[in-house]
Amino acid sequence: MWLGVDDQAPAAVTELTAVADITGPSVELSWVKSESDFVRQSPIGLDLTSGGTFSNVNDVSAYNIRRDDGTGLQLIDSVGAGEDSYIDESVLSGVIYTYSVTAADAAGNESEAAVSDQISLKPADPGTGVPDAPEQVEIATQVTLVFDVVIETSEDLERECANAIAVLEGLFPQFAGQLTCAEGSIVITFPEIVEDPEEPSLIEQIEDELADPDSPIATLAPVLDLGSLKGGDLDFGDVARDESIAENFAFSNSSDDPEAVLVVSVSVDGDGYSLSTGTLS
Structure with a gap:
């Protein structure tokens, strides 16, 4: 019997997929194992007169995993026969990768x-639009405008408030009779409104007026602060005793206001109910 060199590569793996987890970060690979990945009996030695001696062998000894980060494929790891997945936890955020997997035998032959x-x-890409709120929630915005005014008497407060309200109602007549004024310099509060994401926000409209030296708002005292409060309520509905209800939401600050504060609160009506707020932050 002639024994030659093993130069036969195993069959290739198929259906290789890669799934990224940017929070890790990590990439999970999965594939369908090589058709050569099974245990078979192979004769040991040349004497087969008494039936011979056999050992269990597998034509796949390992799966070699390579990764390309833009500099070419490099071997990063190997897993044993029978494996059909791998998690790469050495990746870096912000990088685009390509992976390859080959089946290899003990002689070093590799499949395609x-x-x-x-x-x-x-x-x-977060884009430039406003993220969609849950369908059951209506988000309302309340804008506050603070003017730098020295108030010494109640007459001062009344006069400055009337002047500021008159100017702002002239610029935004849709809020006529709805603006409120309070001391703290002069604090003008607009009513809560549901804004159209396709239209300029009230904050943007006020900013445009503040930037225009010919705007009537320029006749008022300097502006100390322009801010807004967005809020919304979600009614979970009725819950029977011994039942539970939960919702998951993700909130993110606008890049224009990275220091904005998020406040989340919950309430419940009815006897014998409790709230779990441990995950509210």
Whole structure:
């Protein structure tokens, strides 16, 4: 019997997929194992007169995993026969990767490579639009405008409030009779409104007026602060005793106001109910 050199590569893996987790960050690979990845009996030695001696062998000894971060494929790890997944926890955020997996035998022969699609660890582009609120929630905005005015008497407060309200109602007649004024310099509060995301916000409209030297608002005292409060309520509905209800929401600050403060509160009506607020932050 002639024994030659093993130069036969295993069958390739198929259906290689890569899924990114940008919070880790990590990438999880999965594939369908090589058709050569099974245990079979192979004869040991040349004497087969008494039935011979056999050992269990597998034509796949490992799966080699390579990664390309833009500089070419590099071997990063290997897993044993029988494996069909791998988690790469050495990736970096913001990088785009491509992976390949080959089946290898004990002699070092490798199958053709299965190559993944490009996988990105870059955060999704948040875009410039306003994120959608849950369907059951109506988000309302309340704007506050603070003028730098020295108030010494109640007459001062009444006069300055009337003057500021008159100017602002002239600029925004839709709020006529709805503006309120309080001391603290002069604090003008607009009513809560539901804004159209396709139209300039009230804050943007006021900012435009403040930037216009010919605007009537320029006749008022300097502005100390212009801010807004967004709020919304979600009614969870009725819950029977011994039942529970939960909702998950994600909130993120606008890049224009990264120091904005988020306040979340809950309330419940009815006897014998409790609230879990441990995950509110």
